[in-house]
Amino acid sequence: MASSVDINEIFGVKDLVVVVTGGGSGLGLMMAQALEANGAIVYIIGRRKEALDRAASTAKHGNIRTIRGDITSKPDLEAAVAEIEAAHGYVNVVVANAGIGGPSLTDLPPQASLSDFRKHIWSWDAQHFNETFAVNVGGVFNTVAAFLGLLDAGNKRGNLKQRSQVIATSSIGAFNRSPLLGYAYGGSKAAVVHIFKQLSTSLGPYNIRANVIVPGFYPSEMTQGVIEQRNKTGWPKSVIPEERPGDEQDIAGAILFLVSQAGAYINGNVLVTDGGRLGVVPSTY
Structure with missing residues (x-):
C-alpha cells in the first residue's frame, strides 16, 4: 500500500510530548504555541515564573505546562526530568x-x-562573557544530556513513526562575520551548531536525532530595539532580502517540519530561517 501524503498526517504533531527550554518568551514561546495549537503536549522550562505563567495562559488546548528551572543547574534539569517522567514516562x-x-x-x-x-572590548566584564558560554553552550549541552533517557523511552513507546530528536536554537550570529551582538554570543552559537553536528553522529546509534534551527531577525527581548527601529525606517533588501523580520508563522513552519513525520528523515541538519540575511552580509555559512 502506498504511503499517505495527507498533509495532516505528514505534518501532524498530535500527542507529541515536547520540551522547550526558554519557552516563556520569544522564539521559544512561538514554537511552544505552534506545537500546542496543533495537538502536542508542551513543557516549557524557564527561570521566570511570570513569563511562564503568561505563556501557559496562551495555550489553545491547555497543554502548555510550566516547569521553573535554570538550564545551567543540573539539579534543576534533573527535577524537570523527574516531573515529566512521573507525568508521561x-x-x-x-x-x-x-x-x-x-x-x-x-x-x-x-x-x-x-x-x-x-577600550570597548577591554571594558567587557569577564563573568558576563563567560556566562554567555555557560548558558548558550553548557546549558544547552546539559539539557540534551539530562533528557536522553526520556528520549530513549519515547522511541520505545512507539507512539510515532519518526524517532526522537533534540533540536537546538542557534542564530545566524554563528555565521555572521560582522559580530554586532558580540563575540561571546556569536562564538557560543557557532559552538552549538558544531556540537549538534557531533551529537547527530554520537546519538545515531541510539536512534536519537539532532538538528539545529538557525534564526535571523525574529521578535524577542534581544532584538526588540533593532526591530522597532527597522519597522520605522524599513527593511531594505540590503538588510534582509525578504524585507521584513521573521514572524510566528515562519518559525512555526520550521519547528512543525522538523518534529513531524515530514522531518523524519532529517538528522544533522542546520535549518537557516533568516529571510536571506546571510546572503547579504559577510558570513561563513
Whole structure:
C-alpha cells in the first residue's frame, strides 16, 4: 500500500510530548504555541515564573505546562526530568532553545579608532562573557544530556513513526562575520551548531536525532530595539532580502517540519530561517 501524503498526517504533531527550554518568551514561546495549537503536549522550562505563567495562559488546548528551572543547574534539569517522567514516562522532542546575549558592539561608535575598539572590548566584564558560554553552550549541552533517557523511552513507546530528536536554537550570529551582538554570543552559537553536528553522529546509534534551527531577525527581548527601529525606517533588501523580520508563522513552519513525520528523515541538519540575511552580509555559512 502506498504511503499517505495527507498533509495532516505528514505534518501532524498530535500527542507529541515536547520540551522547550526558554519557552516563556520569544522564539521559544512561538514554537511552544505552534506545537500546542496543533495537538502536542508542551513543557516549557524557564527561570521566570511570570513569563511562564503568561505563556501557559496562551495555550489553545491547555497543554502548555510550566516547569521553573535554570538550564545551567543540573539539579534543576534533573527535577524537570523527574516531573515529566512521573507525568508521561517519555518525551519525543527536546528543543534546547534557552539562551542569552553577551557583551555587544552595539554601543561602539561607527568607524571607531583602534584605541576606542580596544577600550570597548577591554571594558567587557569577564563573568558576563563567560556566562554567555555557560548558558548558550553548557546549558544547552546539559539539557540534551539530562533528557536522553526520556528520549530513549519515547522511541520505545512507539507512539510515532519518526524517532526522537533534540533540536537546538542557534542564530545566524554563528555565521555572521560582522559580530554586532558580540563575540561571546556569536562564538557560543557557532559552538552549538558544531556540537549538534557531533551529537547527530554520537546519538545515531541510539536512534536519537539532532538538528539545529538557525534564526535571523525574529521578535524577542534581544532584538526588540533593532526591530522597532527597522519597522520605522524599513527593511531594505540590503538588510534582509525578504524585507521584513521573521514572524510566528515562519518559525512555526520550521519547528512543525522538523518534529513531524515530514522531518523524519532529517538528522544533522542546520535549518537557516533568516529571510536571506546571510546572503547579504559577510558570513561563513
